[in-house]
Amino acid sequence: MAEQKHHYSSEPEHYILSPESEPFLERLFFNNRFLVLLILTALTAVFAYGLTKVKLDSSIEKYIPLNHEYIQNFLVHKDSMKNGVANVKISVEVTDGDIFTKEYMETLSKINDDVFFINGVDRSGMQSLWTPNVRWTEVTEEGFQGGPVIPSTYDGSPDSLEKVRQNVLKSGQVGRLVANNFRSSILDVPLVELDPETGKKLNYQEFSHDLEEKIRAKYGSEQYRIYITGTPKKLGDLLDGAIKIGFFFLAAAIATAVLLYLYSRCIKGTLIPILASLIAVVWQLGALALMGYTVDLYSVLVPFLVFAIGISHAVQIISGIAIEAGKGENKLMAARKAFRGLYVPGMLALMSDAMGFLTLLFIDIGVIQELAVSASVGVAMIIITNLVLLPVIMSYVGISDSGIRHAEKTEKSEPKLWKFLSHFATRKVAPVPIVIAIAMAVVGFQVSQDLKIGDLDKGAPELRADSRYNLDNDFMVSNYSTSSDLLVVMVETAKEQCNSYKVMDAVDRFMWHMENVPGVQSTASLVTVSKLVTKAMNEGNLNWSALSRNQTILNTSIQRAPSALLNPDCSMAPVIVYLNDHKAETLETAVAAVEAFKIDYDDSVDEKYFGYRIPEIEQAIENGEIDSVPVRFQLASGNAGIEAATNQVIADAQNTMLIFVYVVVFLLCFATFRSFTAVACIIIPLALTSILSQALMTYLGIGVKVATLPVIALGVGIGVDYGIYIYSRLEVMIIAGKSLQEAFLETLKSTGKAVSFTGVTLALGVATWMLSPIKFQADMGILLTFMFLWNMLGALILLPALAHFLLSPERIIKRHKQRHGDIAPAG
Structure with a gap:
């Protein structure tokens, strides 16, 4: 503070200051x-x-909690996982007829070739009707027969098209790569982590632009419609919206x-x-x-x-x-x-x-x-x-x-508004805003108890419901049986043991457990393939749709299993859980079900046994070190697994962050004003705003997630400015000898006007976000606008009411004299 050498006066602005009294x-x-x-x-x-x-950064890793247990588990198996977050699905729909026409197949072939050569596509993992890794299989009297869904003999003739139709029905891809109504099919496109040309992380915004220019714009027409979903595409659309x-x-x-x-x-x-x-x-x-x-x-x-x-x-x-x-x-x-x-x-x-x-x-x-x-x-x-x-x-x-x-x-x-507001510092009026504030705090607290962690809307809640991405997602959900929301549980065991009966039986029990959980559509794993093949080997008899205890039969049944269902050394077999959506409640239920199964089933054995091979496992069993093949279920991968981990991080940090920000504000204010009552006058309106903002989030259906969590800290950190400026000026006027009402009126005439303008300016600065095509930015705009305006009202109305009951002008003057002697504060 300045050390102005003069005595107190009712006009603190008119002091004669010597150069020596000027602050350093x-x-x-x-x-x-x-x-x-x-x-x-x-x-x-x-x-x-x-x-x-x-530069704009489109890295997916920045948006997920890399140190969370689930993500760490996923990173261990990242190279062998085919169900991570970097996948895109492209659906090609014909508006008239079905997909089994020469024209559609030619168009799909061209799209397949163009997508294949887009920079960033993992070509070895790409799947569509035109890729050789999408196959059909059947059991005949002569044994197993199969081949690519579109054979090398395909020539577009009616006979070859009929052959394709039969192959599609045998492939098990109806509802997965082929729509249930046969009017569209999907290209499942996994992406590489690093750009193969530059060696740097793949730029998803550029990849999204390539899809729009080389696929949607080129092939989309009245006859053929293109739909594109997947986290990389969503991220690209979000970055485009951010630029706007x-x-x-x-x-x-x-x-x-x-x-x-x-x-x-x-x-x-x-x-x-x-x-x-x-x-x-x-x-x-x-x-x-x-x-x-x-x-x-x-x-x-x-x-x-x-x-x-x-x-x-x-x-x-x-x-x-x-x-x-x-x-x-x-x-x-x-x-x-x-x-x-x-x-x-x-x-x-x-x-x-x-x-x-x-x-x-x-x-x-x-x-x-x-x-x-x-x-x-x-x-x-x-x-x-x-x-x-x-x-x-x-x-x-x-x-x-x-x-x-x-x-x-x-x-x-002396505007009438300032005179009116000054009455909130009087005994007669001060109780009114305090009683109202208490009532609002109670109601707000009750409403905020229903505040959810995570997304509360289907599709991509980061984008508006009518965005192109969400419309595409709605098409996918409506026309295909398998959900785009995947929770992948990794079943770990010893090397070369993922097809052992104990592991397969554990997986089978786990799948049954999860399929009876609300919000789960279906599950798929190595067990699914084994049961299908075993049944097929026995003339399709449903009695054989079960796991065999015979290891030779188990080995045979998974010989042609997709690589996505086991890793190269057969030490991990993922279980894919298809969810109805990725809403917070659905994720919580599914994750809780997995954790409950883990508690009842997981082996508690030394980590080293999970790296053993068959002879070493057999020796460990013979020595009595372990009872049987080790097995454990590890969460999680898939977009739903990543989001579940994110929600847990947010839930754990939410209260810690809020407590810390208030502790910091308290300490800074106390260090400046040296008064608990002064700090209370500044912080109580902030706390009321925090409670009401959480109630508003509940009312508007906005969950606490990566986008909205920062608002809590931002609203408190910036909102405290109002109270600091108001109280600083109010204290100066009290020290100058004015009564509380007079001091507050003088404060309003100078600082109060600036504070009200500040509130409007801050609110205006973020209110424009409400027009953003990105919904989470619009949500942040709504919440910050509310918090800035409400904090301003709290400083102008609730603060003086609190000051009337909490502040003692005599103590303020005494405290100032103890700190500065007979010196007035800067005006």
């Missing part, structure tokens, strides 16, 4: 103004260069400029804050690029926040300069006094913002952690651009005469 930072910046501008200009050039290095939000940024900037001019009535007081905030955005993006960070779906939103936060703090500076200029100060002194009075609360508010963002580091998901770093770097840049660069520039250019006259008029006027 004020002297440092304003006595070396030209040097400061020169250094900041050089930094702007450096970060502007960094801005040219900014640049228009929302421009709209928010223009609207903010208009509001800022109406607020300041000064062209310079409008353009320079916007310039300073834009420089903060350039610094933030440039610094992150130079540090090696990339921009993803979540961090692309941070420039919005940085700009909005920058404007909100700039308003306080411009308002302070205008007020000082209206009292006759020259440009330099007006800027210095505004800085002197606001740098402490400004620094506190921005540090609270940064610490609120950093609490996101508790979430062990790459995109959220990078969002934390990105936002914290942005706030650090605002501290320099808005608390240093802005006042230094204004010390040269000053406020225009029209801006000064507007500030004088505002300062002298």
Whole structure:
């Protein structure tokens, strides 16, 4: 705080200050103004260069919790798993007739060839009616017969088309690669992790564009319709939508400029804050690029926040300069006094913002952690651009005469709204907002108890229901029997033992267990193949649709099993669980069922036995080290398994993060104001907003997930700014000898106006997100707009009511004298 050497007065703004009383930072910046501008200009050039290095990142790994047990289990078998998240399905539908026509098969063949040569496709694992790995099998009197669904003799004639039809029926692909109504078929396209040409991670946005240009645009017509789903395609669509939000940024900037001019009535007081905030955005993006960070779906939103936060703090500076200029100060002194009075609360508010963002580091998901770093770097840049660069520039250019006259008029006027709000600091009115707040907190808490973790909508909830991707997904779900939501459980055993009776029997029991779980459509595994083949070998008799205890029969039954159902050394056999959807409740039920089976069945044996081969296992059994072949069930892979792990990470970190952000805000506020009651006045409105925001999420059907979890920290970290500015000014007025109501009225006439403008500006900055084609961005926009506006109302209405009951003006004055002696605070 400044050490102004004078006595208390009812007019704290009119103190005569000696150079020695000026704060060190004020002297440092304003006595070396030209040097400061020169250094900041050089930094702007450096970060502007960094801005040219900014890249969008489409890596899937950033969106999943890599350190979670489920993901670690998946990574162990990643190379042999065919049911990970990097798969795309392309369905080709004929609008008239069915797929068994010469024209359709020719079109499908061309699409198959084009997809085969798209960069990033794992060609060895690709499946369609035209790939040789999609086969039919039957048992005849002469034994097993089979071959590719489309044989080498195919020539498009009616006879060959009929042969294809028969082969499709024998292949077991109806409902999987071929639609139940025979009007469409699927190309199942796995992707490689690294781009084979560049050696870098595959760019899913570019891959998505290739699919659109080379497949959908080329072959889509009135006769043939193309549908594309899969996590990589969804991610590509999300990144395309993220780029479009640049228009929302421009709209928010223009609207903010208009509001800022109406607020300041000064062209310079409008353009320079916007310039300073834009420089903060350039610094933030440039610094992150130079540090090696990339921009993803979540961090692309941070420039919005940085700009909005920058404007909100700039308003306080411009308002302070205008007020000082209206009292006759020259440009330099007006800027210095505004800085002197606001740098402490400004620094506190921005540090609270940064610490609120950093609490996101508790979430062990790459995109959220990078969002934390990105936002914290942005706030650090605002501290320099808005608390240093802005006042230094204004010390040269000053406020225009029209801006000064507007500030004088505002300062002298006593709007009815401010007079009305000042009554909330009186004994008669103060209980009203407190009682209402308590009632709202109780109701909000009750409603928020139904808040769910994870997705609550079908399809891709990150995109709008009418998006192209979700329409494509609806087509897939409606026309094929197998769900696109897969939970893959990895059954581990010793090497070459995945086809042993004990392991197969355990898998069989597990499949029966899961097929009776609500939300599970069906299951598939090596056991499925074994039963089908054994039945076929016995003339299709249903009595033989069972596991044989004869190891030779078991070995024979899985000779032609797809490679996706066992790994190369037969030490792991995945069980594919098809779910109705990936809603939070469905995932919780399925995962709980797997965990319950594991508890009752899993062997608790030394890890080393799972790496043994047959002779070693036999020797261990003979020595009495183990009873039988070891087997255990490991979660999880598939898109549903990945999402289940993500939901668990979010559920575990949600409360920890929220507690930490409030602890940090409490400590920062207490270190500044040295009063528990002062901190209570600032934090209680924040807590009410947090409760109500969770109730709003419940009401709107928005689950807590990767996209919405950061909102909790952002809302608290940024929302505390209102209370800090209001309380700082209120304390100054109380120390000056005014009653609580008078002090609050004076606070409203200066800081209150700026705070209300700040609330509107912040809300406007994020409200444009509601127009985004990306639903999770729209959800974030709704929640942040609500939290910013509600925090503003809390600071203007609930804070003074709490202050009436919690604050003691005598204690405030006494505490100030103990800390500073007979010295008044900066005005």
